[in-house]
Amino acid sequence: MSKLIHLELKRNHLKSYNIAVLIITIIMLGLIYFFAAIPKIDPNESDLELFTSYTFLIGFNHIISMAIFSILSAVLASKFIVEEYASKKAILLFSYPTSRRKILDVKMFVVFAYTVCCMVISNVAILIVFLITESIVTLCPDRVTISMIIKSILLLLCYSMMSGFLGIISLWIGFYKRSIVATIIAACIMVVLMCQIMAISISFTPILIGIFAVVCIIALLGRRSLCLQIEKMEV
Amino acid sequence: MSRELAITISQLSKTFNGREVIHQCNMTVEKGTIYGFLGKNGAGKTTIFKMILGLMAPTFGKATVFGMDSVKDNLEILRKTGSLIETPVFYEHLSATENLKMHMEYMGGRSRDMEEALQMVGLSYVGEQSVSTFSMGMRQRLAIARALVHRPELLILDEPINGLDPEGIRDMRKLFCYLVKEEKMTILLSSHILSEIEQVANRIGFIVNGTIVEETTPDEIKDKHSLGIEDYFMKITKGGRSYE
Incomplete structure (x- = not known):
């Protein structure tokens, strides 16, 4: 398995995606400062009170990150999977004496793991930088507590895995049409819906757990369906 | 003395969207020989190659490579x-x-x-x-x-000399003969350059509209058809129609 992962990474460069993750991190860092500064811009607006809580600020940032990384995951899946199986490279892939299912599983694992790892690293970096600067110049009047940090990290893991699963679901939809465009559009539509639902989960965690379970089950069904399609595929 | 077979296809058929593109094909390739596969564009050469390699499943019939089934033992065939x-x-x-x-x-x-x-x-x-x-x-x-x-023990090459210059074609001809003679490989290849197939192949198969209509040797073609392989090919693929 590790040999196949190594070969997969050798065949597909991740350099441009690493740059994209770096850009996303910088933009998201800017965004969290912007959200933290909003109540100071208009102190009389009562609706902006939400932005005076670290839980909301960090949670909000995680949800936006989830949307962005879900689309990144779909782009990655398009490049690593849809494009390869839709092109003449499929003949090459199927000429290797390795199970088709195994090759697909490795590809999906690479896409999923890369999405999750990048989102975790990106958001942890944002959290560290933001909390350090908050200890020097405070933008948010809320108090930083250990329990708040632990909860944020746990939620981050949950959102990161969700973005990976959403990438697989988009791939499932896009692969049906063997279309990169369909994969990315599916991801965009799904993240719009998910962001609406997830916004509620900031204040009510059970919703997050329920949605996580549903998304996870759909992604597993997608993986199974993709494996069956690949095994029956003729090139 | 009968030689061992590298490839056997029997009653092989393939249907796409209700249209039968390969119709009850039979073919045998002996181990350690070069088999030239000739046919017009779209005759079904590549489809047969793909079915032998397990890239496509036959609708009917079967293909075996070194006695292994092209569908069931696909990975072992690909390894060889x-x-x-x-x-x-x-x-x-x-x-x-x-x-x-x-x-x-x-x-x-x-x-x-x-x-x-x-x-x-x-x-x-x-x-x-x-x-x-x-x-x-x-x-x-x-x-x-x-x-x-x-x-590998078997080489399946679909038009391998496409895009090669005359020197390249000659080099490949020598290489194929070397691989069979020195490394005991079996080669199944297709080409539109009939003279090349005639020079390298031990046996030649002709496919017309998805059916293998004849399997013969270059010597038999020379003996039976004094005008050469090109004219023989035209006769088979066009049913004897000539523009001369």
Whole structure:
């Protein structure tokens, strides 16, 4: 398995995606400062009170990150999977004496793991930088507590895995049409819906757990369906 | 004395969207020989190659390679086979050597030296060059190197001399004969250059509209048809129609 992962990474460069993750991190860092500064811009607006809580600020940032990384995951899946199986490279892939299912599983694992790892690293970096600067110049009047940090990290893991699963679901939809465009559009539509639902989960965690379970089950069904399609595929 | 068979296909048929493109084909390829497969564009040569390799499943009939079923024992067949089907594709950002190395890692088993493989196809001087800079002829040579780098027992080459210059065609002819004679490989190849097939093949199969209509030897063609293989091919594929 590790040999196949190594070969997969050798065949597909991740350099441009690493740059994209770096850009996303910088933009998201800017965004969290912007959200933290909003109540100071208009102190009389009562609706902006939400932005005076670290839980909301960090949670909000995680949800936006989830949307962005879900689309990144779909782009990655398009490049690593849809494009390869839709092109003449499929003949090459199927000429290797390795199970088709195994090759697909490795590809999906690479896409999923890369999405999750990048989102975790990106958001942890944002959290560290933001909390350090908050200890020097405070933008948010809320108090930083250990329990708040632990909860944020746990939620981050949950959102990161969700973005990976959403990438697989988009791939499932896009692969049906063997279309990169369909994969990315599916991801965009799904993240719009998910962001609406997830916004509620900031204040009510059970919703997050329920949605996580549903998304996870759909992604597993997608993986199974993709494996069956690949095994029956003729090139 | 009967020789061992490398490939056997019997009653092989393939249907796409209700249209039968391969119709009850039978073919045998003996071990350690070169089998030339001739037919017009769209006759079904590539489809048969794909079914032998397990890239497509037959609608009816079966194909066996070294006694193994093309569908059930697909991975074992692929391990023992080197192939070039349709236009060769590579990982463009990698060099020729890196492409071969990657292929060897996927294929596993006993491999030849990459330099040796590149030398065999006349590409020893461009091993470190990115494949994206290769000409059509170089890509074709590299595809042949990739097909033989893992020392397969069987080579299935779909129009391997496409895009090669006369020197390249002669080099490949010599290479194919060397592989069969010295390395005991079996080669199944197709080409539109009839004279090449006539020169290298021990046995020739003709396919017309999805049916293998004849299997013969170059000597038999010479004996039976004094006008040569080209005229024989036209006679078979056009049912004897001549424009002369």
